[in-house]
Amino acid sequence: MTPNAPQPDQYDSPWKEILRGYFRDFLAFFLPVAHDGIDWQHKPVFLDKELNRITREARAKNRRVDLLVKVWLRDGQELWILIHVEIQGDRNPEFPERMYTSHSRAYDLHRKPVVGLAILTDDDPAWRVNEYRQEQFGSELIYRFNAIKLLDYLEQLPDLEQSDNPFAIITLAHLRARQTRNRPDERYDQKMHLTRSLYRHSFSRQRVLDLYRFIDWILYLPPEADDRFWKEMSTMEEEKTMRYVTSVERIGMQKGMEKGVEKGKLEGRTEMLLELLQEKFGQIPETLHKRILSADLEQLTNWGKKFAKVDSLQAVFQ
Secondary structure, eight states: OOTTOOOGGGSHHHHHHHHHHTHHHHHHHHOHHHHHHBOTTSOOEEOHHHHHHHHHHHTOOSOOEEEEEEEEBTTSOEEEEEEEEEOOSSOOTTHHHHHHHHHHHHHHHHOOOEEEEEEEOOSOTTOOOOEEEEEETTEEEEEEOEEEEGGGGGGGHHHHHHOOSHHHHHHHHHHHHHHTTTOHHHHHHHHHHHHHHHTTSOOOHHHHHHHHHHHHHHSOOOHHHHHHHHHHHHHHHHHHTOOOSOHHHHHHHHHHHHHHHHHHHHHHHHHHHHHHHHHHHOSOOHHHHHHHHTOOHHHHHHHHHHHTTOSSHHHHTO
16 A cells, blocks of 8 residues: 555545434535434434345445434424445446435335435546436436535635534545645645644534544554654643543554454455345345354355355355
8 A cells, every 4th residue: 555545445434433423513514404404302313224225135336335314304204314425536337326226225115205415535526426317218217316526625625624513624634635645744734734623623522532533544644654643742732731632542543443444344245245145046034144244254255255166055154
């Protein structure tokens, strides 16, 4: 890996964690019309099991971050919000269809209104998608979804700097990571600037920690520069008598990052095995499905090697 380069395999975990922790702020920043229509006295519910079923049956490929969230409107109506954060760095012609498939699958299975929202974090300013269309012999289907292009916020950098919304900082961190790719000195300066800015906002200690973790993750520094960064930040905290991130917490965050990467590998291997088995053998019995979901990486790898050599689903697990 190129020193100072973003770590694409590690984007999933920090995005998902920050979305879960600050979902209300997320909608306020990216989709205020939805934020204003929701009754926030009802706590949002993250529908992980429903999402797994939807994406598995839809055979969605190359997913990065998907969330399905149940909320309630001010009139009491139940509403589902499908969020997709796309991390790909180039055009993906399958993406609009994937948004439509996930939307229609969620509605077909549960008969709940679904709002689609895509956050496009790629580098291509010309790639802009917000609809999926089919047309044949006078029959036409059009599915439009909300799409936010983070590159567009390059024109709003001063506003991002001043905003107290956590996702202004998240967006700014993402843009700075893109701008400083393969430029370690500039990245060091931007990371320090963003970290210092956390102390200028009226954030709680927990919010500072959560945002710092995202910044630390996306603005990756080589080990030597990272150690220098940590020493400078520790000195700054001592001067301000605001010890927010202790050495013990930082070690814990690093272990959490490693665990998140391992979890991402496990989820990807599980999804791939389920898709391959279903394609070869058809519907997978619930008992075997549960067994696969509870397996570790070694078990999944062994089953993956075996499935191509056998003629029955049961033989894979013998």
